[in-house]
Amino acid sequence: MLRRLLLLPAMLPLAAPAAAxxxxxxxxxxxxxxxxxxxxxxxxxxxxxxxxxLQFGASPQGHKAFEGDERTPEGRYTIDFGNPRSAYYLSLHISYPDARDRAAAARAGRSPGGAIFLHGQPNGLADGRRMSRDWTDGCIAMTNAEIALLWRMIPDGTAIEIRP
Structure with a gap:
């Protein structure tokens, strides 16, 4: 399913995605x-x-194992929905954790965490500015212009593979 056209402040309207x-x-x-x-x-x-x-979790090496480890997941997931009202300039949700991730975290007595996204920079950051490298809690961050382009090009349900 494609996301609807958004009118966001501080930018030109996003082009409508290709018709379903x-x-x-x-x-x-x-x-x-x-x-x-x-x-x-x-x-x-x-x-x-x-x-x-790209910018990753503050501890970018290794697969995300549990909530708070500041690692970005590795493996195959799905971009399952977009969030136009996130704390970051547009965000595309990655389907982490999957059953394997939940089981591994449970064995360690921990929560696997979640809310992993491709997203832009924090809302309120001056246009064109970027945070320092590897600042997220496990998400994949980029410039606002880059996430706006991905927002138009990645439909919900798209497979994503994150490699070490």
Whole structure:
């Protein structure tokens, strides 16, 4: 399901995504490589867009194991919904934790955490500014312009793989 067109303050209206069933220009797979700090959007096995200089959890190495470890998950998940009213400039939810993540955290007697997103910079930060590197609690952050582009190109239900 595609997100609705949004009119957000401090930016031009976002272009409407392609009509459902059309799919032109929409990604069908997202790949994130934490070590390269890069993200690639794919359509039909072909790269249609990439961006770099991503920001991760404050402890970026390793898979997220439990709430508060400030790590970004690794593995295959789904971008399942967008949140236009998050504390950060637009956000796309990643379906962490899955059953495997919940089971591993339970074995350790911990909560796996959640609320992992691709998102922009904190609301209220001056336009064009960025936080220092690796500041999130496990999310994947980028510039506001980059997340606005991904917002238009990634429909709900898109697979995402996050690699170490």
């Amino acid at each position: 069933g059309d799919g032109a220009g929409l990604a069908d797979f997202v790949l994130v490589d934490k070590s390269e700090r890069r993200l690639w959007l794919y359509r039909g096995g072909v790269v249609i867009h990439s961006l770099g200089d």
